[in-house]
Amino acid sequence: MVVFSVRLIAARAAMVSVVLVSLAACDSARSDTVANSEQAMAAAADSSAVQDRVSDSLRIADSVRVADSTAAAGFAPDDTTLAARLSRRVPRPDSVRALYVNAWASGSRSRMDNLIRIADETEINAFIIDIKESDTYLSYKGTKIPLALEIGADGRPATTWLPALVDTLIAHGIYPIARIVVFKDRMLAEKKPELAIRHQNGSVWKDNKGGPWVNPYDKRVWDYNIAIAREALEMGFSELQWDYVRFPDVTNSARAVMRYPGANDVSREDNIRDFIVYSKEKLADLNVPVTADVFGLVTHLEGDVAIGQNWEKIISVADVVLPMTYPSHYAPGLYGLAKPISSPYEIIRFSMADAVERTEYIRDSANATVGEVMPWLEAMSIRGAQYGAAALREQIQGTYDAGLKSWALWNPGSKYAEFEDAFRPAGGGLSAIEKSGWTKPDWTLPRSRLSTLIRKREAAAAKRVADSARRADSLAGKLAPTPPSPAP
Helix, strand or coil: CCCCCCCCCHHHHCCCCCCCCCCCCCECCCCCCECCHHHHHHHHHHHHHHHCCCCHHHHHHHHHHHHHHHHHCCCCCCCCCHHHHHHCCCCCCCCCEEEEECHHHHCCHHHHHHHHHHHHHECCCEEEEEEECCCCCECCCCCCCHHHHHHCCCCCCCCCCHHHHHHHHHHCCCEEEEEEECCCCHHHHHHCHHHECEECCCCECECCCCCECECCCCHHHHHHHHHHHHHHHHHCCCEEEEECCCCCCCCHHHHHCEECCCCCCCCHHHHHHHHHHHHHHHCHHHCCCEEEEEEHHHHCCCCCCCCCCCHHHHHCCCCEEEEECCHHHCCCCHHHCCCHHHCHHHHHHHHHHHHHHHHHHHHHHHCCCCCEECCEEECCCECCECCCHHHHHHHHHHHHHCCCCCEEEECCCCCCHHHHHHCCECCCCCCHHHHCCCCCCCCCCCHHHCCHHHHHHHHHHHHHHHHHHHHHHHHHHHHCCCCCCCCC
């Protein structure tokens, strides 16, 4: 059994039981798929039941490992200062291979016991853990943010032991990433309508599910989310991930009635870029990567996809950009694939080739610093496709064949049992699915199907080369000596 640490002060060790309320089916934040609410409630109940079974002697073991790392950094083992906590953070792996962990899973010791086992035994080396989801509730207990307390965002903590969990992950060398949903914030918009997107008639605008969103232009919204990020990062999280860092994805007719107080003619894509820059500035003292999730189609389409996510602008400011490249979310015919959901390898290769080439163009043409590309891969069965270890390994291989080295797995219920055979052992070697005879696809990417933006740039480059050759030929003709006239 994985042993779980507690903070080195008694206040952290003294866990208190809480009444866990029923919850609606959780928003997947990616695909509009919904995790089963009964599973979430079971996870919550499991958290409370297992809590009493964890002995003090087992808790101490991981605390000792954390204390040793603190001492090695030059701090006393019982030092609980911010500097000491930050010194214990797990450094970013050269290749991040992450599992998504929803808030309710993070609150369950038995669930975390199993997920940590996976990380200990396989190539998985990072967890992306919910801090604030799109229902506004903070996943953790004890926030001191006035606005969060005022609107009741602290009213349903899915975990009461998040700081201790972070210590445990540190002890196991697992890189913890804090995921925070930004602009899809129902409760904040309801409780503080002055912070919401407005309808042209003056009311609060709502999406097709009846949910309001906060105004992406309002810096009070920016500061609220940055305050949440700071609390999480000060627990010892090593990285910050912004999700729903975008405008609502709606029809043109719905978009026509939406109003954004304070926009001041700033474009959607510039506003999203500015938020990322602003958040990095405000959190610079914590020295962590600030990353952003984007729609998968953002790597392929020009512009901002009508949600403020422009690939060139985001990759220029975020430390890592994570396109949500789920094969189930690509329409038939895209990339020339009749059924993208049945072509997981090809979708990842195409989408990541688009991302890599567009990123390299920004880096080389402008001599600019750019972020790392790290795709979200699909670890779930949905829309008639039965994905297992083989389909997942295809996506991972597609990532590598596109020249990338990091990836994250999305499963809304944080259940990965059927995908474990896709993971390579922690010590190296082949995965179980590879040993069983699976081999990487033998496939050549057709460049003619890449983003029109890439093809336009290639055509423009080819034209420049041709024009240069014609000019050289013309100049050579003018400079060539005139042949002598024939003798009479």
